[in-house]
Amino acid sequence: MNFRRIASLLAWLLFxxxxYSTLSPIGMRPHIGTWVHVERFGAFGLLGFLFMIGYPGRLPFVVAIVLGTAVxxxxxxxxxxxxxxxxxxxxVKLAGGACGIAAGWLMARRLPRINQNSNYPG
Incomplete structure (x- = not known):
């Protein structure tokens, strides 16, 4: 299993x-104890990052799924x-998603170079 497949699996799990967190009753909503906006920004940032790593050549799909999910x-x-x-x-959700997509896009651009050098013995 490669890194992109793991990222896409984690993205769908996070989705x-x-x-669940967004649509469940307020009493059942999980939280980590920080400001709610930090949780929202982080969750959608991670979602955007994972989708962009998992689907690196499909920017319109990733933007639609992440930002469409927020809306x-x-x-x-x-x-x-x-x-x-x-x-x-x-x-906050849109900003987090956009930042995550941007970070994932930059990382995905670097992955081919990293993967090319992975067989380097030195």
Whole structure:
């Protein structure tokens, strides 16, 4: 199993965790104890990074899935009685996703060079 396949698997698993965290009742929402905006930014940043590493040649797909997920999940919160959609929350998620995609894009550009030199004995 190569690095890109692992990254794509982790990206889809994180997608499921974010879906659960975003759409579950507020009392069941997991949190790590920091500011909620840090959690949102970090989760979508990691999601964007993992998707970009997992699908390096598919930037439009990655942008659509990561940023579309942020918008879609925020809108779906309007269907829940105890959750609410806020523009500020969406902005943090979009910023995190965009930063993660950018970091993943830069890393994916470097991976072919790193992989070429992996057989170097020195």
């Amino acid at each position: 499921g965790v974010i879906a 879609g999940f925020e809108l779906l919160q309007m269907l829940s009685m105890d959750r609410h959609a806020r523009l500020g929350d969406l902005a």
